[in-house]
Amino acid sequence: MRNPLEYSLDLFSGKWNSRILSVLANADNLRYGEIKSRIDNITDAVLAASLKVPISSQMIVRQSYDEIPPKIEYSLSEKGRSIIHIFEMISKWGEKYYVDDDSNSDLNSYLAIN
Template sequence: MKGETEKTKNKYSKACPVLHALEIIGGKWRLPIIWEISGSKSIRYNELKRSIPGITNIMLTRSLQALEEHGLIKRTEYNKIPPHVEYSLTDDCNDLLPALAIINEWGKRVWPEYEAKNKTK
């Protein structure tokens, strides 16, 4: 049954650009990472980790690698003393920010309704 689910998932994600996009930016930490980096031109690893409560080093590293693989984040190494790495958004990711802002506004609008429904349960 799991194989069928994977085949169905792959079939729809290949046919639907929205599902494909959600596979890339989905996950618990990817959007918070994008959102934090968008607030600055570039950010160092430890600054990013401190700005996202609850994220572990492993999850931050894996999420950054995945976002870099998909061309949404640029990793720049500085071979100075001390050496350091900075992360910034690519042009493709900057193109995504207006859509995320719209989703953010939608979320703010429906959040009170969601909270009201859950308080009555």
Template sequence: MDVIDGKWKVLILWALTTSEACRFGELRRLVGDVSEKILTQQLRELAADGIVHREVFAEVPPRVEYSLTPLGESLNAALRPLSAWGKENMPHIMAARSA
């Protein structure tokens, strides 16, 4: 649970499944309302855990791309049943919250 702890990590993982590699700005748009500081912090933690690969290209201006490692892909596969559960039960959860 420590690997995906935080509001944004799961959203980052889902966003990285949309393409083979994402640049920072594209990733920020895909994730949504996250600040640059928090996105950077969460990406560093995911990279330190071996979930995300950060590749820096020696260009001017520098280009950095993020992608899932095989470990990250397997984590996303483990999260898919949780997503399916959420989609299936969201009407019940929303009804309980409004009651």
């Protein structure tokens, strides 16, 4: 059985999950293409797959509008917004201990939280 820490880390660990959540933390509502344009080197297939878990875990709200062409927006839920301060603390910790090894980008731009 997983403990609460493992549950939490599963939700926002991985290469793309924290980036997606961070992008949405800096906007009210974003369409799929807007999310994709704010994350370097993510493919459509990876973004679509990466959105499934945070949506099903109610971290991200997917809002469909009955329009033509179809309009879908994504935003953080209350549950999703509750982790913003955690990301900020992790970012501050990373600023203190981060070592640039030329294969990493700046941690602040990675998290997109200032």
